[in-house]
Each structure stands twice: as structure tokens, then as C-alpha cells.
Amino acid sequence: MNSTPPPTGTGTARGYRAGPSAWWTLPALAFFVVFALIPLAGVAVLSLMAWDGLSAPHWTGLRNWTRVLADPVTGHAALLSLKIIVLSWLVQTPLSLFLGIFTAGRQRYRNVLAVLYFVPLLFSSAAVAIAFKAILDPNFGISRAVGWSFLSRDWLGDPQLVLATVVFVIAWQFIPFHTLLYQAGVRQIPASLYEASMIDGAGPVQQFRWITLPQLRYTLVTSSTLMVVGSLTYFDVVFVLTGGGPGYSTRLLPLDMYLTGFSANDMGGASVLAAILVVAGLLVAVGFTRFSGFNRMQSQQEGL
Amino acid sequence: MLDLDTQPSTSTDLPVEPTGTTAVRRYRGNVPGAVGGLVWLAIVIVPIYFIVVTSFRRQAGFFAGNPLALPTDPTLDNYAAVIQHDFVRYVANSVIVTAAAVAATLAVSLLAAYTVVRGTGRMVRLTFSVFLLGLAIPLHATIIPLYYLITRLRLYDSLLGLILPSVAFAIPVTVLILVNFLRDVPQELFESMRMDGASEWQTLIRLALPLVRPALVTVAIYDGLNAWNGFLFPLILTQSESRRVLPLSLWAFQGEFTVQIPGVLAAVVLSTLPMVVLYVLGRRYLVSGLTAGFSR
Numbered sequence: 001m002n003s004t005p006p007p008t009g010t011g012t013a014r015g016y017r018a019g020p021s022a023w024w025t026l027p028a029l030a031f032f033v034v035f036a037l038i039p040l041a042g043v044a045v046l047s048l049m050a051w052d053g054l055s056a057p058h059w060t061g062l063r064n065w066t067r068v069l070a071d072p073v074t075g076h077a078a079l080l081s082l083k084i085i086v087l088s089w090l091v092q093t094p095l096s097l098f099l100g101i102f103t104a105g106r107q108r109y110r111n112v113l114a115v116l117y118f119v120p121l122l123f124s125s126a127a128v129a130i131a132f133k134a135i136l137d138p139n140f141g142i143s144r145a146v147g148w149s150f151l152s153r154d155w156l157g158d159p160q161l162v163l164a165t166v167v168f169v170i171a172w173q174f175i176p177f178h179t180l181l182y183q184a185g186v187r188q189i190p191a192s193l194y195e196a197s198m199i200d201g202a203g204p205v206q207q208f209r210w211i212t213l214p215q216l217r218y219t220l221v222t223s224s225t226l227m228v229v230g231s232l233t234y235f236d237v238v239f240v241l242t243g244g245g246p247g248y249s250t251r252l253l254p255l256d257m258y259l260t261g262f263s264a265n266d267m268g269g270a271s272v273l274a275a276i277l278v279v280a281g282l283l284v285a286v287g288f289t290r291f292s293g294f295n296r297m298q299s300q301q302e303g304l
Numbered sequence: 305m306l307d308l309d310t311q312p313s314t315s316t317d318l319p320v321e322p323t324g325t326t327a328v329r330r331y332r333g334n335v336p337g338a339v340g341g342l343v344w345l346a347i348v349i350v351p352i353y354f355i356v357v358t359s360f361r362r363q364a365g366f367f368a369g370n371p372l373a374l375p376t377d378p379t380l381d382n383y384a385a386v387i388q389h390d391f392v393r394y395v396a397n398s399v400i401v402t403a404a405a406v407a408a409t410l411a412v413s414l415l416a417a418y419t420v421v422r423g424t425g426r427m428v429r430l431t432f433s434v435f436l437l438g439l440a441i442p443l444h445a446t447i448i449p450l451y452y453l454i455t456r457l458r459l460y461d462s463l464l465g466l467i468l469p470s471v472a473f474a475i476p477v478t479v480l481i482l483v484n485f486l487r488d489v490p491q492e493l494f495e496s497m498r499m500d501g502a503s504e505w506q507t508l509i510r511l512a513l514p515l516v517r518p519a520l521v522t523v524a525i526y527d528g529l530n531a532w533n534g535f536l537f538p539l540i541l542t543q544s545e546s547r548r549v550l551p552l553s554l555w556a557f558q559g560e561f562t563v564q565i566p567g568v569l570a571a572v573v574l575s576t577l578p579m580v581v582l583y584v585l586g587r588r589y590l591v592s593g594l595t596a597g598f599s600r
Contacts, residue, residue, distance in 0.1 A: 019422035020504040025431040028416035028475050031408075035450065035472035036438055042449025053451075095344070102341050113341055115587065120348060122579040124533030126551035127572045130558050131355050134565045142354050145372035172347070177526065184522060188488070218484055225439060226477065232442035236535035240555060254444060261448050262540065270448055277445035285440025 043278060047271035053262070064268040068260075074273065076248055077256040080163070081280075084252060085231045087167045092227055093220075096175050100182020101212065114183070121176040128173045129240035136165065156242055159249040166250055170237055174230070178223045185219035186212065225288050232281050253277055359383070359570040366566055382570035386557070391574060393546065394553040398532055399578075400463055401549060405470040405531040406524055409478050413523075414516070416475070417482035418508050422494060432483070438476035444536055451540050461543045469537060474527045481526075485519035486512060532579065550575045 047064055051057035068074055103114035120128070135142045136155040143152035155165040193211050202210070213220075235254040238244070244251035244259065251259070253273060261270030354371060360378040369376070420432045450469055451460075459465030489512070497507045513520075538552040548556070554571055561567045 019424050019428075020419045020508070022419065022423060022425060022427040022431070024419040024423070025416040025428065028412035028479065029431055029434070031412060031468070031472045032435065032438060032475050035453070035469045036441075036443055036446065036475075037434075039446035039449035039453055040441065040443075042452065043446055046449055046452070057452075098337075098340060099344060102337050109338075110341070113345055116345060117348060118583065119352060119580075121529060122583055123572070123576050124535065124551040124554070126533070126535050126554045127575055130554060130568060131351065131572050134358065134569060135351050135354055137565075140367055140371065140565070142350070142371055145370050172351070177529075180522065184518070222480065222484065229440060229442055233444040235444060236551070239535075240558075254442075257445065258447075258536075267448050274445040274448060277442050281442040281445070282437075282440050285436075289436075289440075 040278065043271050043274045046267060047275050049268050049271075051267040052265040053267050054265075057267070060268065064272045068269045068272040073248060073251065073256065074276075077251050077253045077273075078276065078280075080249075080251065081232065081253040083163065084167060084170075084234065085228055085284075087163075088170055088231045089224065089227055091167060091171045092175055092178060093224065095171070096178035096223065097182050097216075097220075099175065099179040101186050101208075103179065104183045104186035117179060118176050120173050121180075123173065125173065125236040126240050128169060129237050132165075132169050132172075133241060157246055159246050162242060162246065162249050166238055166241065169241060170231070170234060173237070174227070178227065181219055181223050182216065185216045189215045221288060225285055228284050228288070229281050232277055232284075253280075355569050355572055358566050359573045361566045363564060363566055382567045383574065385567055386571045386574055389553075389557065389571075390545070391553070391571075394548050394550050394575075395578060397463060397548060398550045401466050401470065401534075402528055402531040404467045405474065406528045408467070408471045409474040409527050410520060410524055412471075413475055413478035413482060414508075414513070414520070417479045417486055417516075418512050420479065420483050421486040421489075422504070422507075432479075435476045435479045439480055443473045447536060447540055454541055460541060461547055463547065465541050466534075466537050466549070469541075470531050470534060474530060478523050478527060481523045482516055482519055485516050489515050529579075 046057065048059065048061055049057040050060045050064070099117060103110050103117065123131070133156065138152050138154045138157075141152075153161060155161050189212065193215070194207060197207050197211055233254050234252060235258065238250055238252055238255055239258070242250045244255050254277065257270045257273040257277065260273060261267050350372075357374060358366070358371065359382055360380070361375045362377060362379050362381070365375065365377060416431065416435070419428055454460050454465045454469070457465075459468070493511060493515075494507060497511050502510070533551055534549075535551045535555070538547075538549045539555075542548065542552070554575055557571045558568050
């Protein structure tokens, strides 16, 4: 490959305003197109085909769609996924925001805590799920340590409890990351804003409402988008923790897709479920973007 | 026999800090905040403590006694058993996949992010929209066509077949975070570089790169953890034992040792240990990177 020197802005006719060449985005774009966008189109194509994963796929038209959409398991899985998303956001966002602001403080003890808070992030999802299986075991898990009977339930075997358990385990694993985002966000806020508000006599609550929260808007959108789109793909934790059980009580959409495709060898039906996931993710993200005016290409710190 | 009365402790011994409850310090001691912080600490630490302590128990002593007490008769047998299970190979596979994926992701994403922030024209905007779209799409939903693509490319059951999609999937988030950081760099800095006659390439290397380093560290950690901990790709795109990465090996191990919980938890601890070591070594850099902020 011959490498051409990158075009400098000075030589072009545009002169003063020209930035880097659009070609600079090409490497990232190439990766993304081949391994993400083409498979994305593949979802649509495969949803119209019958394929068992081994032989050659062949065309069946809309038959997969009618079959999968009529299946009660699909509706159940979709509802479960929605529940997990809402619950996860409600649990994780306030906690991460609190911990992010808390660990942004300069006190020594908070620095130590910040170090420890980070640790769950070091475990893989598979490790977390395997560990919590042992921890939550009603017979020889952690509940034996304290004599509280309300702890020694069958957290993973009771269809009433298992969803809350999954939400908790996911939160335990992912809150550290979102805490980190918020901590970095808080530390980016110019101190002059707080100083000015002190002079105006604002208390901590007002400062939080009128400075911290607005300044964290981008962080909040980034974090929430990652959280929600991430929860659409929670697969590994649930797969290892419950395998979708007991019964169908944790068979979320991604897991339903996996089991349909790779266990039942119905790749066409699984592609229909994949398409549903993709559309759901798009709707959520477009909603967030509209809501936040995220596309505006300007800094929040202008005029400081 | 070493006689150092050491207790198995997690990574580093942290000095015990006086928490804000004693002696009201000058910074308005935020008591509810401190209490909340400590409650969360307990939620984080107790399960980890349970995992570590249990991994030193003997199978026989596991069912009796308090699960949170220190083992009366600690043993390393569980660890030995795990390591004999080809553990080193799984670690090596994971290291290769993670390092290659993160390096490639950061390189291409920084180029793209810089161009999005500094570039002009419709192509650049369109590219950014495409990446934003990627952020919006639960990419794991594309696993079935991806499986088809990887098999057709003859990459099935190879580490490269894990690395390439991992890079692609990490790009949207990485670009977005870097763009967010670069946006906050005052335009005057770029303009003054241009006045000095620097090329775009020099501006990127000498101005944008140092400024964006805190974000690079954060995003490298995020991407690294994702690659290191990824489970779905290896589950679907690899098959043979020699290509197994750590998370998959844990799962396989658990299938084999169902009731041998101390053994399973020893595998969990071992699989996390490399990350703990990295974190302890890189923490200073990480914290300073995150707190660097922008000197104006």
C-alpha cells in the first residue's frame, strides 16, 4: 500500500476553514460496515429465509415472521426485556449518579472507596453469573451466614423473584462503569460555576439542580443510551445465571433469539427476533436523541 | 513453612481510612452521602469476599460452618486443579484477543473522532451519523448473520474471527466518547496550531492526542473489559478447546464441576486476577487520567 501524506488544510483552496480529510474516517468505517452493517442487513435477509445453520439457506418469504409473531413465547420475551430495561435504568442511573458525584469529591476516604467500587467491573459477566449462582444458593450460599430467613429464598428458582435477582446482578456488575462516567463528568465541571453560585447564595440542593445536573446532560444521555441499548443485549449474565428459566421467566429476547437459532436450529425465526431487537434499539435511541438535542455539535462550556 | 501469619487478602492492603464520621472536618461532612457510600461498599465487597474465601475452602468443609468465616483449614488445591485444566492457554487467548482488539479500536476511532470534530462537509457528518446509529443498534442482534459471514470468510474457530467483530462493535462507543471530549477543546487551540503552520496530522498528534488522553484511558478500559469479558462471540464463533477464551472456559468448567463450588469459585478468582493486577498497576494512571481535566 502506498501511503499518501494526509492533506493539510493550508494547501487547499478552502484554506482557512478546511479540516482533516474525510478519508480519515475510512478505517473505522470499513471495520464497521463489514462486521456490523452488512450483518445488520443480513438480519433482514435471513429473516426471510429458512436456514438450520448448516445447510444452505433457502427462501421462504414471510413465513418466519408470521410464525414467530404468533408465538406467545415471543410476546412474553419482549415484555420481559422491557421490564428489565426499565428496572435496570431505574436502579442503575440514580445510584451511579450518586456514586459518581460522591467519588468526585477529593477526600481521601472517597478515593479509597472509588478504588473498591470499581472491582465488580473486573469480573466477566460469566464470572459474575457463576459466582452469584453460588452466593444466592438457598442451601449453602451467603444466606446461611446471617440467620435472616428473608435472605434464604430460592432467588434463582422462584419465578416471582428471579427477575429482581437478575436486575440486581446486572446492576452490581455495571454500576461501577456508569459511576466512572459520572465521576469524570462531574470533575469536568468548571469550579467557577460553583463559586459563582456560592456568591449568589445557592445551597447544595440548588447547585445539584441548576449546575451539576445540566452540566451532566451529555453524560446522562451517553450513560442512559449505553445502559438501555446494553440491556437489550443482556445475554451472557442471564444465559449463565438462569439459562432463561425457571420455565420461561427469564427468557429475554436476546436469549430467546439465541435458543431459537442455536439450540432449535431455526436461524430464520431467530433472525426475526433479531430484527425486532434492532428496531427496538433504534426506537429507544432515536427517542433519547430527540429528547436531549444531542446532535448539536457544540460544547457546553462555551463562554467560560 | 513460611511463618508470616499472612491471611489471604484481596489484591492490595489498603490503609484503613478514618471515615467522615469521626471528627467533623472542615469540608461540610456530608453524613448521608458517607452512609450511602458505605452501604454500597458493603454490597460490593461482601460477595467478593465470599468468592475469595470460599475458593480456599476444602470441598468437605464447604457445606458445614459459616460461609463468611475464614476457612479453618485453607487450601490451594482448588487453584492447582484449575491451573491443571489448561488455564494458561485460555489466559493467553484472552490476552491476544483483548490487546489486538483494543489497539485497533483506539487507532481507528481516534482518527475518526478527530475528523468528526474538526472536519467539514457532508461525508463527515454522515459518517458520524452512521456511528451514532451503531450505538443505537443492539449489535449483538446481528450475531446470526455474523456467524454466517465469519464461516464464509473461513474465520470460524479462529482468534482473528473474534477480534475483527469485537473491533467493529467497539467503534461506535469509542468514537462517541472521544468526540464528546474533543468537542470541549477550545477551538482557539486548533486555530493557533494552524497559524503556526502545523498540518492536520501534527495537530492530531501534538494537540488532540495529549488533550484526549483521559478519555482514551477511560475508553480503552471500557473496550478492554468488553473484549476480555465477551462471552457471546466466543460461544458462537469458536468451538475447539484450544481457541477457548477465559469466560467460555469458566462456563465449561462450571458444567464439569457442578457441585465443586470452591473449585468453580477458584476459577472465577483466577480468571479475574489478571484484571486485578492490571488495575492495581494502572490505577494511578487511570485516576490521574480521569482527573486531568482540561487546563485552559
